[in-house]
Amino acid sequence: MNLPLSTADYPAQVGEDSPADQLIAWCVDYFVDRRVEVTTSFGMEGCALIDMIARTSRPLTVVYMDTMFFFKETYELRDRMIERYPHLQFVNRGTTLTPEQQEAIHGPELWKRDPDLCCKIRKVDPMREVMKDVDVWITGLRRDQSKARANIRVLEWDWQYQVLKFNPLASWSRKQIWEYVQANKVPYNALHEQGYPTVGCTHCTTPVPGSTIGEYSRAGRWVGTEKSECGLHGDGI
Numbered sequence: 001m002n003l004p005l006s007t008a009d010y011p012a013q014v015g016e017d018s019p020a021d022q023l024i025a026w027c028v029d030y031f032v033d034r035r036v037e038v039t040t041s042f043g044m045e046g047c048a049l050i051d052m053i054a055r056t057s058r059p060l061t062v063v064y065m066d067t068m069f070f071f072k073e074t075y076e077l078r079d080r081m082i083e084r085y086p087h088l089q090f091v092n093r094g095t096t097l098t099p100e101q102q103e104a105i106h107g108p109e110l111w112k113r114d115p116d117l118c119c120k121i122r123k124v125d126p127m128r129e130v131m132k133d134v135d136v137w138i139t140g141l142r143r144d145q146s147k148a149r150a151n152i153r154v155l156e157w158d159w160q161y162q163v164l165k166f167n168p169l170a171s172w173s174r175k176q177i178w179e180y181v182q183a184n185k186v187p188y189n190a191l192h193e194q195g196y197p198t199v200g201c202t203h204c205t206t207p208v209p210g211s212t213i214g215e216y217s218r219a220g221r222w223v224g225t226e227k228s229e230c231g232l233h234g235d236g237i
């Protein structure tokens with residue numbers, strides 16, 4: 001794919017600090033002939049992003065990776081999102097390897113012994129299959145989510161999956177996301193109201209004491225390990 005990778009090479013409305021709705025409207029229009037897909041793990045950012053995309057006329061596909069270790073609240077949220085946005089197509093492209101098959105091959109509780117391998121099997125490799133059919137990947141990544149994400153750009157090349165990555169919420173704060181979700185009555189994970197700033201797999205996500213719903217923290221992920229990212233976004237992200 002031969003596309004410029006810097007916002008400076010695109011029309012004026014595509015700036016690093018341009019409003020997200022403007023960026024998204026531009027993206028779906030500009031890449032109308034390209035294969036554009038959104039991915040989500042049903043975090044609060046992803047839900048806000050999906051709501052913004054649903055306001056455009058393009059019936060995009062929203063891909064999620066069911067690791068088979070989701071919380072029941074996450075499945076409930078998925079169902080609410082499908083009901084709320086009927087013109088978007090929600091597609092599960094998660095691994096087909098069942099937890100039982102994983103245990104038979106790699107032994108019990110791989111997430112404790114080798115979480116990187118577990119994430120590779122259940123997230124990173126399935127995403128590679130998704131990205132074979134994608135030109136432009138829309139994500140809900142934000143710069144202030146972590147040190148590893150601090151330098152993301154609105155438009156950047158994803159070296160791991162070899163696609164153009166579009167991050168329209170890059171400059172947003174969690175407070176802004178929370179305000180957007182409230183103002184627009186966007187569905188969100190019930191666990192956010194029970195001390196979970198982010199929600200991943202059941203085995204690797206814990207509540208963060210003292211956290212509030214409008215504050216982002218990855219402190220509840222892979223507690224007791226050095227790991228803070230699943231690897232979907234390359235370079236430790």
Ligand code: SF4
Pocket residue numbers: 067069110111114115116118119120122123200201202203204230
């Ligand atoms: S978050 Fe945990 S359980 Fe989920 S894929 Fe990664 S290591 Fe496995």
